[in-house]
Amino acid sequence: MNTPIRPTLTPVLLILLALLSAFTPLSIDMYLPALPVIAADLRGTAGDIQLTLSAFMIAFGVGQIFYGPAGDRFGRRPVILIGLAIYVLTSIGCAFAAEAGHLVGLRFLQGLAAGGGVVLARTMVRDLAEKDQAARAMSLMMACTSIAPMLAPLIGGQVLWFLGWRAIFWVLAGIGVAALVAAYIRLPETLRPEYRQPLVLSSIVMRFGGLFRHRAFMGYAFTGTFQFAALLSFLSGSPFVFIERYGVAPRAYGLIFGGMVVFMTLGSLLNARFAPVFGAGKILRYAVIVPAIAGPTAMVLGWIEARTGSIGMWPFLLCFAPQIATISLIGPNSMAMALQRYPHMAGTASSLMGVMQFGIGAIFGAVVGQALDGTIAPMTTAMGLAGILCLLSHRLLVRQG
Numbered sequence: 001m002n003t004p005i006r007p008t009l010t011p012v013l014l015i016l017l018a019l020l021s022a023f024t025p026l027s028i029d030m031y032l033p034a035l036p037v038i039a040a041d042l043r044g045t046a047g048d049i050q051l052t053l054s055a056f057m058i059a060f061g062v063g064q065i066f067y068g069p070a071g072d073r074f075g076r077r078p079v080i081l082i083g084l085a086i087y088v089l090t091s092i093g094c095a096f097a098a099e100a101g102h103l104v105g106l107r108f109l110q111g112l113a114a115g116g117g118v119v120l121a122r123t124m125v126r127d128l129a130e131k132d133q134a135a136r137a138m139s140l141m142m143a144c145t146s147i148a149p150m151l152a153p154l155i156g157g158q159v160l161w162f163l164g165w166r167a168i169f170w171v172l173a174g175i176g177v178a179a180l181v182a183a184y185i186r187l188p189e190t191l192r193p194e195y196r197q198p199l200v201l202s203s204i205v206m207r208f209g210g211l212f213r214h215r216a217f218m219g220y221a222f223t224g225t226f227q228f229a230a231l232l233s234f235l236s237g238s239p240f241v242f243i244e245r246y247g248v249a250p251r252a253y254g255l256i257f258g259g260m261v262v263f264m265t266l267g268s269l270l271n272a273r274f275a276p277v278f279g280a281g282k283i284l285r286y287a288v289i290v291p292a293i294a295g296p297t298a299m300v301l302g303w304i305e306a307r308t309g310s311i312g313m314w315p316f317l318l319c320f321a322p323q324i325a326t327i328s329l330i331g332p333n334s335m336a337m338a339l340q341r342y343p344h345m346a347g348t349a350s351s352l353m354g355v356m357q358f359g360i361g362a363i364f365g366a367v368v369g370q371a372l373d374g375t376i377a378p379m380t381t382a383m384g385l386a387g388i389l390c391l392l393s394h395r396l397l398v399r400q401g
Contacts, residue, residue, distance in 0.1 A: 007188035009128040009137055016186055017124060018144035019179050020080065020117030023087065024060060025145070027114055027172060028053065029152035034165035041165065044100030052100070052107045059111030061358035067119040068351025069207070073199035076120045076127070076347070077189045083116030084180040091173035095166045117179075119350050126339040126346040127190035134340065135280035136272045138332035143268035146261050146328075195344045207348045219397025220338035221353045223288060223390055227330040228357040229364040230291060230323055230386035234260075236365035237379030238320075240372055246313045256317070260324045267328030280333040287329035288394045294323040295380075295387020302380030306373075316376060323387060330390065337398075 007013070031038075039049040071079045090110040097103040125137045159167050197203065211217050242248040242256060275283060298319035305311040335353060342349040364382050371378035 007128065007190055009125065012186060014137060014140055015144065016182055017121040018141040019182070020121045021141055022145045022148040023114040023117050025148040026152050026175060027056060027110060029149050030156035030172065031165070031168045033153055033157040034160045034168055037160065037165050038103070042097070042100045042103065048100040051104045055104045055108040056111035057362065059108045060115045061355060061362065063112040063115035064119050064354040064358065065351050067116045068123065068347035068349070069197070069199060069204045071120045071123055071191070071347035072195070072197040072345050075189045075191045076124050077187050080116055080120050080183055080187065081180065083113050084176055084183060087113035088173050088176040088180060091169050091176055095169040095173070119354055120347065122335060122339070123347045123350045124190045126343065126350070130340060132276045132280050135275040135333045135336035138335055139268040139272035139275065139328065142328055142332055143265050143272065146265045146268065150258050150261050197345055197348070204348070207345050208352060211349055211352055215397050217338050217341065217349070219393055220334045221356050222393035222397065223284070224331050224334035224353065225357045225360050226386045226390040226393060227291060227327050229361040230295060230383045230390070231327055232361040232365035233368045233379055233382035233386060234320060234324060236368040237372060241376045241379055242313070245374060245376060260321065263321055263325035264328045267325045268332070271329050271332060275333065280336050283329055284333040284337065284394065287326050287333070288391045290326045291323045291387035292391035294319045295384040298323070298380040299384025302375070302377040306375040306377040316380065323383060
């Protein structure tokens with residue numbers, strides 16, 4: 001009896017997995033320039049149209065917890081293909097939305113569909129690579145994926161200008177079709193038959209419970225989560241702070257945001273180069289020091305700036321840049337180190353980490369949004385706390401795990 005040939009993590013497969021991971025920034029950032037136009041066309045308020053963004057984010061976060069167990073039961077490939085098919089259909093539905101409520105509901109379904117590619121792309125990397133090589137692969141995926149937030153608003157703005165806002169969702173549907181065809185042709189099944197898990201509620205709860213009880217896993221999960229929370233705090237507060245507080249033009253703010261993405265991309269490439277050399281665990285051990293220094297420094301400066309107005313914008317950028325950039329070191333390495341222990345339920349573990357990152361990160365971002373008072377202090381306070389908690393999660397849980 002012939003032994004089936006195991007798939008390998010080829011460059012083509014890595015690019016395809018990066019595309020699957022990019023659906024979230026594409027789905028969010030591409031239609032942002034069209035929000036005011038959508039509100040006017042659908043006769044909705046700004047709050048109504050803002051719900052289309054919130055609905056996608058909530059569905060994306062909640063949906064991740066289902067994809068991992070489904071991937072552990074039925075395999076990665078069929079779950080991804082079904083998710084992509086639903087994504088295409090809901091994107092087309094968004095293009096035909098007649099009122100704001102319809103668009104909110106369709107965006108919720110679109111968010112549910114988009115989560116599968118992100119969760120199972122990470123899982124497939126774990127299926128095919130061990131910790132240091134997995135960290136390298138995830139860094140390369142992040143480098144590819146980080147291009148999406150830079151290009152998506154530019155593409156969306158041009159499509160809006162020439163074809164209208166509904167065409168943006170046709171473009172997203174087209175990207176979904178391309179990914180679906182590519183996945184159908186080139187995406188292998190990476191789940192080993194002996195690792196298939198039953199899709200029974202009691203078994204799923206038991207697997208999640210086992211992960212919660214493992215100190216090292218939770219340490220890696222919280223380490224990545226709090227670094228992601230710092231990023232969402234920045235995304236939530238920086239547009240208001242830089243544009244309204246410091247008078248930065250919206251176009252110039254785009255350059256600041258783009259600069260942060262460039263730093264993240266460079267960090268991802270460096271991590272991909274050196275993770276196999278020094279080890280993902282060692283790089284992570286030193287990387288968590290950066291947000292623990294940069295974050296609290298910005299926090300103290302933010303308190304001084306709120307009281308005196310004497311600091312100005314540039315010292316904060318010098319703190320934000322290294323803190324945001326290290327997500328490209330902390331994210332892939334913490335994910336790779338956490339998943340290495342669970343080849344038999346990598347999908348479930350990836351789901352839990354995704355839900356934790358998105359859930360806690362969303363709380364940080366929401367608190368920053370509600371606490372904005374015209375100063376930079378709420379944002380820097382959240383980023384400072386996130387930086388401290390990132391270091392403590394690693395030092396107190398991982399090193400004792």
